[in-house]
Amino acid sequence: MDGDDLLVEDRTPGVEEHESTASILSYTLGLGLAIVATIASFTVAQTDLLWPPGIPAGLIVLALAQIGVHLVFFLHLGSAPDQTNNILALAFGVLIVFLVIGGSIWIVANLNANMPMH
Amino acid sequence: MTTTTIEAAANRAAHQREVGPAPKRIVVAYGFWIFILSDIVMFSALFAAYAVLAGNTAGGPTGADLFNIRNVFLMTMCLLVSSYTSGLGALSAEQRKPERFLIFAVPTFVLGAAFLALEISEFMGMVDKGAGPSRSAFLSAFFTLVGMHGAHVSAGLIWLVYMVAQVVAKGLHAAVLRRLLCFSLFWHALDIVWIGVMTLVYLMGIQ
Numbered sequence: 001m002d003g004d005d006l007l008v009e010d011r012t013p014g015v016e017e018h019e020s021t022a023s024i025l026s027y028t029l030g031l032g033l034a035i036v037a038t039i040a041s042f043t044v045a046q047t048d049l050l051w052p053p054g055i056p057a058g059l060i061v062l063a064l065a066q067i068g069v070h071l072v073f074f075l076h077l078g079s080a081p082d083q084t085n086n087i088l089a090l091a092f093g094v095l096i097v098f099l100v101i102g103g104s105i106w107i108v109a110n111l112n113a114n115m116p117m118h
Numbered sequence: 119m120t121t122t123t124i125e126a127a128a129n130r131a132a133h134q135r136e137v138g139p140a141p142k143r144i145v146v147a148y149g150f151w152i153f154i155l156s157d158i159v160m161f162s163a164l165f166a167a168y169a170v171l172a173g174n175t176a177g178g179p180t181g182a183d184l185f186n187i188r189n190v191f192l193m194t195m196c197l198l199v200s201s202y203t204s205g206l207g208a209l210s211a212e213q214r215k216p217e218r219f220l221i222f223a224v225p226t227f228v229l230g231a232a233f234l235a236l237e238i239s240e241f242m243g244m245v246d247k248g249a250g251p252s253r254s255a256f257l258s259a260f261f262t263l264v265g266m267h268g269a270h271v272s273a274g275l276i277w278l279v280y281m282v283a284q285v286v287a288k289g290l291h292a293a294v295l296r297r298l299l300c301f302s303l304f305w306h307a308l309d310i311v312w313i314g315v316m317t318l319v320y321l322m323g324i325q
Contacts, residue, residue, distance in 0.1 A: 045321035063317040093155035104166035
């Protein structure tokens with residue numbers, strides 16, 4: 001099969017064959033956890049299960065939990081040595097995302113509060 | 119052979135293992151991961167714009183008036199299960215089972231297309247009610263953010279068709295497998311962005 005011939009090019013001397021940690025079980029577990037988190041989010045948003053002023057905070061926590069589930073079970077981010085670069089890049093991305101969103105909300109809230117005509 | 123020479127040989131082997139270049143698969147996935155993170159940074163700017171403008175409805179309809187939460191729940195489930203089947207497809211491809219990959223590609227595409235159809239009908243319903251993107255700053259930000267996600271989903275669907283064609287025409291050789299890996303990263307990342315949209319725009323919008 002010519003596919004196998006082409007695969008040889010993909011191996012580099014001294015590096016073990018890539019072992020996939022992904023399995024059907026891990027995807028299914030991820031799907032189950034994600035569905036639970038989604039249903040929890042929609043329930044919290046539409047009922048008084050949580051103390052109403054705390055609902056946005058609860059929704060953010062559930063969203064972060066679900067993002068974590070997706071990263072681990074679907075994107076297979078983990079603590080393996082070949083994942084170090086991916087984790088560091090993700091950490092930098094998360095830093096920028098929080099600076100942009102948090103900073104914008106903070107600055108504009110401050111401007112609105114100081115606007116005499118508003 | 120003395121013990122020291124064996125040890126020296128073992129050390130050399132261990133050293134070589136550490137300094138050898140990473141397999142192309144890992145390098146490609148890393149590069150594409152950087153692209154996805156930069157795409158998410160772009161989305162974060164749109165999220166920030168939405169968060170800042172969400173209250174500026176200019177006397178027009180608010181999120182609570184417009185959003186149909188049952189529709190949003192359906193969209194969320196479509197995208198989530200589509201992400202799941204695309205993962206199973208990627209797994210089948212890694213195990214060199216092209217037929218199973220093609221079988222899983224069908225629900226991935228159908229559910230992605232269903233998501234898009236629900237989103238387009240939501241947008242058209244809003245425009246019909248006079249709540250188009252030009253009505254208020256809130257709606258401009260809403261259509262930009264949610265529309266940008268929808269545009270990514272459309273691009274992902276086109277990419278999926280292209281990948282299916284490649285698997286059929288070329289088989290699962292190394293280069294096609296790397297492209298499939300990138301596609302799966304992209305599709306899973308879109309689902310992660312959707313979690314943000316669903317929470318920040320819809321669930322917080324109806325509070």
